[in-house]
Amino acid sequence: MAQFTPRVFSGIQPSGGLTLGNYLGAITKFVATQDAGTHETVFCMVDLHAITVPQAPETLRHNTRELCAGFLAAGIDPEKSILINQSQVPEHAQLGWVFNCVARMGWMGRMTQWKDKAGANAEGASLGLFAYPALMAADILVYHATHVPVGEDQKQHIELTRDIAAKFNHDYGVDFFPEVEPVIEGVATRIMSLRDGTRKMSKSDPVDASRINLTDDADTIARKFRKAKTDPDPLPGAPEGLDQRPDARNLVNIYAALSGASVADVLAAHDGQMFGHFKQELADLAVAKLSPVSDEMARLMRDPAEIDRILARGAARAREITVPILERTYEIVGMVR
Ligand code: TRP
Numbered sequence: 001m002a003q004f005t006p007r008v009f010s011g012i013q014p015s016g017g018l019t020l021g022n023y024l025g026a027i028t029k030f031v032a033t034q035d036a037g038t039h040e041t042v043f044c045m046v047d048l049h050a051i052t053v054p055q056a057p058e059t060l061r062h063n064t065r066e067l068c069a070g071f072l073a074a075g076i077d078p079e080k081s082i083l084i085n086q087s088q089v090p091e092h093a094q095l096g097w098v099f100n101c102v103a104r105m106g107w108m109g110r111m112t113q114w115k116d117k118a119g120a121n122a123e124g125a126s127l128g129l130f131a132y133p134a135l136m137a138a139d140i141l142v143y144h145a146t147h148v149p150v151g152e153d154q155k156q157h158i159e160l161t162r163d164i165a166a167k168f169n170h171d172y173g174v175d176f177f178p179e180v181e182p183v184i185e186g187v188a189t190r191i192m193s194l195r196d197g198t199r200k201m202s203k204s205d206p207v208d209a210s211r212i213n214l215t216d217d218a219d220t221i222a223r224k225f226r227k228a229k230t231d232p233d234p235l236p237g238a239p240e241g242l243d244q245r246p247d248a249r250n251l252v253n254i255y256a257a258l259s260g261a262s263v264a265d266v267l268a269a270h271d272g273q274m275f276g277h278f279k280q281e282l283a284d285l286a287v288a289k290l291s292p293v294s295d296e297m298a299r300l301m302r303d304p305a306e307i308d309r310i311l312a313r314g315a316a317r318a319r320e321i322t323v324p325i326l327e328r329t330y331e332i333v334g335m336v337r
Pocket of ligand 1: 010135140148150
C-alpha cells in the first residue's frame with residue numbers, strides 16, 4: 001500500500017442554519033482535531049450537495065457564508081486548516097464525474113439516505129440526489145484524505161467511498177486512492193431533536209422548536225429548552241438510569257457536551273432533580289456557551305466580503321492539493337492532457 005499523509009476531510013451542507021447538533025456533534029470536534037496538529041485538516045461547505053434538493057439561490061448563498069462564519073467563530077483557523085466552499089474547488093465535481101463512472105447503479109440504489117430522501121417518489125428525485133455519495137467520495141479522495149469524521153448516518157457513504165477507491169485502483173491496476181477510515185462520533189455526542197429524542201436534531205426539520213439554532217437569541221434558547229420533551233421522572237444518579245429514556249438522555253448529553261463533563265458526572269451532580277429545574281440550568285449553560293459564538297458569527301456576517309476573501313484563499317490552498325490529484329486521475333483513466 002502506498003503511504004498517504006494523515007489528512008482529515010469533512011463537510012457540512014449549507015442547506016439551512018447551523019444547529020447546536022452541528023456545533024457540538026461536528027464543528028467543536030473539527031476544532032479539536034485541527035488543534036491537536038496530528039493531521040492536516042480540510043473542512044468544507046458542500047454547496048454542490050445542497051442543490052441535490054431545491055434551494056433558493058439567495059438563501060443558499062446566505063447559508064454558505066453563515067456556515068463559514070460558524071466554522072470561524074467556533075475556532076477553525078483558516079491558516080491551520082484549509083477551509084473551503086465545495087463549488088470553488090472545481091476538482092470536486094470533476095473527480096465526482098469520474099466516480100459516477102466507477103460506482104454502480106446497484107451500489108447507489110442501496111444507500112439508505114437515498115431511500116429515505118427520495119422516499120416513494122424516486123422518479124421525481126434529482127439525478128444528483130442519486131449520485132450524491134459519488135460526489136462525497138470525490139470530496140474526500142480528491143485530497144487523498146485518510147480520515148473522515150462523520151455522524152453514524154454517514155457511515156454507509158464512507159464504506160461506499162472505500163468501494164469506489166478499491167474499484168478504481170483495481171480496474172486501472174494502480175494503488176492511487178487511499179482506503180479512508182471513518183471516525184464515527186460517539187452516541188453520547190449525537191444531539192437529538194428536542195421534540196423527539198429518537199431523531200437527530202436537524203436544520204431541515206420543519207418544527208423550529210426541535211432544534212437550537214446558533215443564531216437563536218437567549219430568550220429563544222431558554223424557551224426551547226423549557227419546552228423540550230422529557231418524561232415525568234426525575235434525573236437518575238447514573239447513566240444506566242437513562243436507558244429507554246431518549247428525551248432525558250438527550251438533554252443530559254447536551255449538558256455534558258456543553259460543560260465538558262462526562263454524563264456520569266452530570267448525573268452525579270443532579271441526582272434526583274426534576275427536569276423543570278435542570279432545563280433552566282441547561283438553558284443558562286447553553287446561553288453562556290453559545291452567545292460568544294453567535295455574537296462572533298453575527299460580527300463576521302456584517303462583513304461578507306471578508307468571508308469571501310477567506311474562502312477564496314482556502315480554495316487556492318486546496319487546489320495546490322486537488323489539481324495534481326485530478327491531473328493524475330485523468331492520466332490514469334486515459335484522458336489526453
Ligand atoms: N453527506 C454529509 C452530510 O450530510 C456531508 C458531506 C458531503 C461530507 N461530503 C462529505 C461529510 C465528505 C464528510 C466527507 O452530513
